[in-house]
């Protein structure tokens with residue numbers, strides 16, 4: 001068997017067209033959604049992510065504002081910016097690029113962002129709403145994965161999903177979103193014993209660890225759907241957590257790295273920004 005490769009770039013473009021339509025509707029009301037991105041320090045990976053987000057905004061006609069602070073910025077300095085952005089009527093979404101320098105509390109900064117502008121869906125209020133299945137923001141990468149799974153037409157109800165990784169950004173919320181879709185979810189992490197015995201049971205295997213080629217063909221059930229979230233730089237090349245060449249021969253569907261989950265993450269961020277602007281500013285017909 002050779003897996004169908006899920007083209008995240010193409011799907012992101014398709015979703016992008018829908019976002020454009022929503023943006024045009026907002027334009028007729030004189031509304032241009034605005035996204036503020038805060039970047040502290042000079043981490044090269046963060047710089048790249050922020051640049052990609054800004055470019056995506058520009059392509060779509062979303063106003064983007066970059067607030068760049070030095071590594072030496074204090075927590076209070078960052079919080080002052082957050083307060084200003086919370087009150088700024090031209091800004092609908094606020095994103096703080098992680099990781100922050102160690103002297104700044106990520107929790108404190110995230111809690112300071114207005115939940116109405118929390119387009120990353122990291123604020124505890126929005127996380128809670130997501131767990132309860134209430135309408136609101138959905139976290140970008142997990143939502144992108146859910147959209148991908150729906151796009152390939154898989155029935156999620158009753159499927160065994162195994163998530164490797166339990167971060168607040170990817171692992172935990174993606175499992176939660178799929179639980180809300182009636183999947184049976186197993187979480188694995190660095191303390192899991194005999195990881196392979198779990199991954200081999202997965203109808204849908206989602207890997208979000210950050211270790212190149214952690215999952216090989218021996219860890220995957222024949223005909224599984226494999227979603228590779230990992231982004232690792234190996235010899236200056238971007239690779240996932242899944243050994244693409246071998247798993248391709250065993251899985252039914254597989255996401256590539258790059259060109260899989262990554263483009264979907266940015267698209268969902270744009271969608272959240274448009275959602276925030278619509279909720280805050282649009283006059284509903």
Ligand code: NDP
Pocket residue numbers: 141164165166167168169170171188189190191192195208209210211229230231232261262263265
């Ligand atoms: P974190 O480092 O926050 O979390 C990694 C998780 O993997 C932890 O839960 C950790 O377990 C677990 N883990 C570590 N080693 C093992 C192991 N040997 N076996 C099983 N589990 C293990 O990473 P993120 O969730 O933020 O990101 C994961 C990957 O996804 C990274 O490569 C990141 O770059 C990428 N990413 C990609 C995005 C995209 O849009 N494509 C978006 C966000 C992230 P424990 O909790 O026990 O420490």
